[in-house]
Amino acid sequence: MENREFLLRRLHSLLGIIPIGIFLTQHLIVNHFATQGVEAFNNASHFMANLPFVIFLEIFVIYLPIMYHAFYGVYIAFTAKNNPGHYSYMRNILFTAQRYTGVFLVVFIAWHVFETRFQVAIGAAEADFNMMANILGNPWMFAFYVVGVITAVFHLANGLWSFLVTWGITQSEKAQRYSTYFTLLVFVVLSVIGVRALLAFV
Amino acid sequence: MGEAAKTVIFEIERRDSTDKESYFEKFELPYRPNMNVISALMEIRRNPVNMEGKKTTPVNWDMNCLEEVCGACSMVINGKARQSCTALVDQLEQPIRLQPMKTFPVVRDLIVDRSRMFDSLKKVKAWVPIDGTHDLGEGPRMPERKRQWAYELSKCMTCGVCLEACPNVNEKSDFIGAAPLSQVRLMNAHPTGAMNRDERLNAIMGEGGLASCGNSQNCVESCPKGIPLTTSIAALNRETTVQMFRNFFGSDHAV
Numbered sequence: 001m002e003n004r005e006f007l008l009r010r011l012h013s014l015l016g017i018i019p020i021g022i023f024l025t026q027h028l029i030v031n032h033f034a035t036q037g038v039e040a041f042n043n044a045s046h047f048m049a050n051l052p053f054v055i056f057l058e059i060f061v062i063y064l065p066i067m068y069h070a071f072y073g074v075y076i077a078f079t080a081k082n083n084p085g086h087y088s089y090m091r092n093i094l095f096t097a098q099r100y101t102g103v104f105l106v107v108f109i110a111w112h113v114f115e116t117r118f119q120v121a122i123g124a125a126e127a128d129f130n131m132m133a134n135i136l137g138n139p140w141m142f143a144f145y146v147v148g149v150i151t152a153v154f155h156l157a158n159g160l161w162s163f164l165v166t167w168g169i170t171q172s173e174k175a176q177r178y179s180t181y182f183t184l185l186v187f188v189v190l191s192v193i194g195v196r197a198l199l200a201f202v
Numbered sequence: 203m204g205e206a207a208k209t210v211i212f213e214i215e216r217r218d219s220t221d222k223e224s225y226f227e228k229f230e231l232p233y234r235p236n237m238n239v240i241s242a243l244m245e246i247r248r249n250p251v252n253m254e255g256k257k258t259t260p261v262n263w264d265m266n267c268l269e270e271v272c273g274a275c276s277m278v279i280n281g282k283a284r285q286s287c288t289a290l291v292d293q294l295e296q297p298i299r300l301q302p303m304k305t306f307p308v309v310r311d312l313i314v315d316r317s318r319m320f321d322s323l324k325k326v327k328a329w330v331p332i333d334g335t336h337d338l339g340e341g342p343r344m345p346e347r348k349r350q351w352a353y354e355l356s357k358c359m360t361c362g363v364c365l366e367a368c369p370n371v372n373e374k375s376d377f378i379g380a381a382p383l384s385q386v387r388l389m390n391a392h393p394t395g396a397m398n399r400d401e402r403l404n405a406i407m408g409e410g411g412l413a414s415c416g417n418s419q420n421c422v423e424s425c426p427k428g429i430p431l432t433t434s435i436a437a438l439n440r441e442t443t444v445q446m447f448r449n450f451f452g453s454d455h456a457v
Contacts, residue, residue, distance in 0.1 A: 002408050003449075006442070009413035080416060081372040086281035087420045095369065095418035162417045165432075168440020172433055 012072045013166045015065040016159045023062055024156055028149070028190055031197035038129045041200075045127055066109070073102045098158050101151040108148040129201070136201040149194035157187035208233040211253070211297040212242060214261055216311050224308075227261075228253040228297065239279060239286035239300065240265055243312075263312040270426055273361025277312045278303055283366035285426055286312075303366040316362050322382035323360070326405045330395040342393035355388040355434065357427040364421035364431060376410030380421035383412055384434040390441075400456050403438070403445040412438055 033044040051057060077099040084096045115135060119125040136142045161183040164170040170179045209230050217224040230253045231245050240263075247260040265275040268287045275286045278301040280294060291298065306314035332338065344352075358381055365371045365379035386402045389395040406412045412435065421431040448456065 003404070003411075003446075005409050006407040006411065006413040006446070010443075010446070076416070079372075079374045080369045081374070083367070083369050083420070087367055087418075087423065089420060089423045091417065091419035092369070092423075095416055165417050165436050166439055168436055168438075168443050171436040171440060173430065176432070176436070 008072060009076075010166070012069060012076070013159075013163050015069050016156070017163050019061045020065055020069055021156050021160065024152060025190065028153075028194045028197065032193050034129065034132070034197050034200035041129045045129075049127055070102075070106045070109070074106060077102050094158050094161075098155060098162070101155045104151055105148070105155055108144070108151070112145075112148065132201045136198060142198070142202060145198055146195060149198060150191055153187055153190040153194055156190070157183040160186060210237070210242060210291055212246070213297045213299045214311070215299075215301040216261065217302070217308050218259075219310055220307060227258060233291075237291045239277075239289040239291065239294075239298065240268065240275060242291060242298075243286070243300075261312065262310045264314075271359055273359035276303055276314075276361045276363050276366070277301065278366065283363040283424060285361065285363075288426070303362055305366045305368075305371055306362060314362070316360065319360050319362060319365065319379070319381060322378040323385060325378070325408075326382050326386050326411075327398065327402050328382060328385040328389050330389060330392055331398060332394065344393050348391060352388055352391045355384055355391070355429060358384060358388075358429055359427065361426065363424050363426060367420035367424040369418050369420065370414055370416045375414060377414035378406075378410050380415075380425075380431040380435065383415075383438060384429060384431050387434040387438055397457060399441075400445060400448075403442055404449070406438060407442050407445065412442055 030044050030048055031041075034041040048054075080095075080099055082096040082099065084093045116125075116127060116131065120127045125131055136145060161176075161179055164179050165176060170176045210233050212229045212231065214227055214229065215224050216227050229246050229251075231242055234241070243261055243263055250258050250260040252258045263275065263277065263286065265287065266272040267274070270285050270288045273285070276283060277286050278299075279286065279289050280299050283303055286300070300312060302308045302312045302314050304314075306316055306318065309315050332341075360381060362381075364381050368377070368379055370377045371379045383406060386406055390399040390402055415435050417432070417435075419432050422429075422433075425431055447453075
């Protein structure tokens, strides 16, 4: 197909928001139950883990979209020649940060899925409050998770900004400036939610 | 200002021919009030002696209009791509470092070959086809307010600065860059040009087209003519979104 690259890039942009961005938001909000105590978190986690057709939901809403977004994203990241040194404009710095955080997130998410979901799948662990409390009891792991959550939220917020441009929703300079403010708000709000949840485990 | 024996130091990335390795050479010139990079290069050409006092070959560079409308004298000055004719020595940090725009093939010293930009303009059909076998008469009128913003887009001089500044235009990608994309918006804004708008949109939906833009927005920051390149790109993003669905489902509004 002649416009294969066009379609792949558009798909990459779309999947980052729907479903991955929505999933991430939902994930952080469910985690936030941890601030209300062990039982509240376990109930929420249990509800999510026992949704009907959960394996299909996971495959089509999480695994496949995230894998496509990750692999094609790494390709995009490595075809850029970052130049924030000489051209240190805000958008160019965010452009570079988007690529660095993307590559870091591939590592973080792979580790996170292995440590939690995969361990549950092979029956080596149970997804509950204690599991996360054990993981986050290690200060290095806690730091890794804080950085992971903040980079994921940054990547989503900044990706939302470029999604709006890529699909031609924000066109003018003013529209793009206002969407910068909006996505900054998204970044702050989701970061607070995500980090508060992490703090609740220690 | 005005002190005796004041000098200006230039550090120039030189290359003897396309396939040769580049090297830096320093030059120290007497300062003159209001000198720009081109007048300094002319001075070096007049007396090609480097800082070590050795006679060398004159530095090669491109220039034409000397008033920032032709785009020929673009080069990387202290790390940023711009026109050397409007780069005033008084406003630059020394030593002044001159480099060719290496996004393009370097011909010699500071001269680059910008052919790829002209090839891209052909690829995206950046013209208004008016040839016919008989007189087609006058075209449709263009609203004055539309003409005014379209005029801004028409200021593009194909200088290559937006491509040099773009992180996505490099040897690993075939991205055509902001300049030819903005020309698509200009030609599609023209009432006669709009009769072929779908052809241009489909051209930029191909390999190395619009989708390769990563929104670093260096182009709009660097454009010496202040062309709203990122607005053009976002506007084309919207139009190609619609075109994508029209291509897939078919439409009575192909044009």
